[in-house]
Amino acid sequence: MANLPLDGIRVIDLCVVWAGPFATLLLGDLGAEVIKPENPFLMQPMTRGTIARPSKELAARLPPAAGGYPNNDPGPRPWNYNPTFVQLYRNKKSFSVDLTRPEGMDIFARLVAKSDVVIENNATETMEKLGITYEWLKSLNDDIIMVRIPAYGSNGPYAQARALGVHLESVMGHTLLRGYRDLDPSYNRAIFSGDYLAGAQAALAVMMAVWHRNATGRGQLIELGQAENASAMLAQAFMDFTLNGREQERLGNRSIYGEAPCGVYPCLSSGTAEECGDRWIAITVTDDDEWKALCGVMGDPAWAADPSLAKVDGRAAQQDLLDAQIAAWTASFDDYDLFHRLQAAGVPAAPVLEGSRVLDDPHVVARRIYQPQTMHGGVGTFRFLTPFYRFPESPSTVRQPPVAMGEHNEYVYREVIGVTDEEYERLRAAGHISMDFDPSIP
């Protein structure tokens, strides 16, 4: 057996929303000790919800992502289990401190001196207003690694522009390139694909910087501009433009490579889309053999025997016909039943899983992807995500269930920073040390 790759590395997590917290989630899963400083006098936008203490009635009116609290009860500390963020709190520690006061910054500085990495993805100037710059961190800890994840980068005309992932998708071209072929892009709903990509790559950047520091003794400043980072997801569109001067068109669910059929087709539904009863199967036929296999599963219907459909170019030219015929055929099948039939014949297919169905899928169960965790505060035991890393010799496990704000105050203040009893009491009395947001927070 072996230790996890980042065992012994301490990471200070100043992150918000998804990109940064996903990076630190992966670092924690890989063995780093991730410590989140949280301010009980300031609800950082998009870290633990937007409203500190929503009523039951308000929670019920919010969409499930924002208001779907355990047992539909926000409870006394709703910020500890907001569905939009709670799955990013695994394998992290939390302590509370008010960084807007000098004694809070003193505590932070003492933590920096004992840490390896500081990572942040706040709105521009947030760190500067607090005085947390790379130069300052380096003065406290010469080989510190700092990762900044700004929207557009630290220089250039858009350096100060505020953005969520969805705005970066628009600027980089994703929003024009995705969505229904026959509807304008105003029908597109927000996606946040850049948060995943930037988060994973920020974690990679930290790992490589640790590797480099081990070899040279030098830390460094890393800047991940999220807009630039997202370009890899649009690679083929950029390459088409640079090679051929072509602006690609929106293709909906069709393949950019002309693989056909490639679409999402209706299956037997248990209800309407509004009540999440609609069922769909995704099918991609990537070559001519798979087309033959699909025809076989369909019972070799006469329309599919048209020789012009035998080759990919012919199918690509007749996608409207293919989609209509296949949709008429799939509509009478259960989605899982059809999934297994198609895959058994060698046709790439899968149900488009509505979120609630994920938890009981045979693959998810067999690989133990969701496992029961007991949350802090007696809220109950629920199935949460586990790390996706499968390292048999250095297993990535859940060392800490989703962390409550301030859950590690004792550990961080006393054991890591080493404050005296007198200091601890003084900081507690001044409100720095708490497991609750201040009552003044709405």
Add this chain to the structure above:
Amino acid sequence: MTGPISDVTVLDLTNHITGPYATKLLGDFGANVIKVERPGGDLARRLGPFLDDQKHPERSGTFFFFNTNKRSIVIDLEREEGRSVLGRLMDRADVVVESFRPGVLDDLGVGWDFVHARKPSLPLVSISNFGQESPYRDYKGSELVLYGFAGEMYSMGVAEREPVKMYGTAALVQSGAAAATAIFGAVMVGRMQGVGQHVDFSIADSHLCGADRRHVSPIAFEFSGRRTPRAPAEARAVLAGVYPCQDGFVEFSAAGLRIDRLAAMLGNPDWLADPKWFRQAAFLDPDLAAEFEGHFYAWLMDHSKREIWSRARGARVLCGPLFTTEEIFEDPHFRDRGFWVTANHAEMGAVEMPGRPFIMGDTPWELRRPAPLLAEHTLEILEEAGYTDVEIRALVASGAVEAR
């Protein structure tokens, strides 16, 4: 200065998108990536867009983007001598990465048992659709199939229509970045602790566990029993989403809405001075929402997306214009920051393309070489592995390797 991991060698047997993107990231930051291609080459060489739309294995834009900073050797793993060459390359590698269907590498006789017997500290990372152990282990995947199953596709789009995916191969690219962390994690354990292991990376799992909304809807249901549907087309909060303007579209956000900032963006018009707009949750009143949108649409149609974004930036309003690919290529911000790079390629000439994914101050990203021609580096890689000229000629003559 060189990349941070220039002392790491990656033996890369992967194909298509996910594996090659993972190893590209490592290569771009200095790793010595040896791309082992089958005779005929990576499947991605058959994927467009092709230069001048001419289908040719050295003209694929997909292959080009995902394989910079790698060297190519062609080995026929169906042949005993080919497998022997692979073993020699393993001796000098820090990690082996593969993306065959589960079981194929074992059937070839160069799976985990072979790797581990050859060099106990050498990790093998297997990238597959559903993992090496799963009821769906042998099932096929695609961008659409994997994202539909494991990503949050179900709630993307509108209730009146089918769920709709992201662009191109975005989900497979995301998984590639996640896979890079698994690969490098295995390298760290192998090199720092001398322990090799067989890492099972499932593309599906990396989406089930990823931060692309799929981490939200299942836990919201587990907590509350509430499901996350696609919303009807007309059900949209004020500012939440894409709006038309004079020359295209702009995206706003209802999150973090501040009426004072909005007013500043709109030039503090008289109509927006009325205190009714400043009441809490004013936009939840359908009459006020309709009145606002009436004014707002008129203003949008009077302004270009660049004007709107410029005013939004000045007022610190969340906003982004919907740029075309050409507009991004020409945009001064990304030009000023030196984002674009040009690679010179024997078949494709000078190709301008997106550059670094992030900036490491002490160990910069470098485009050291374009994507390799098929078998471009077979001879030099064999020489580095200690083969003599006579041995190399014999390997080429037998068909165990191909050179150019």
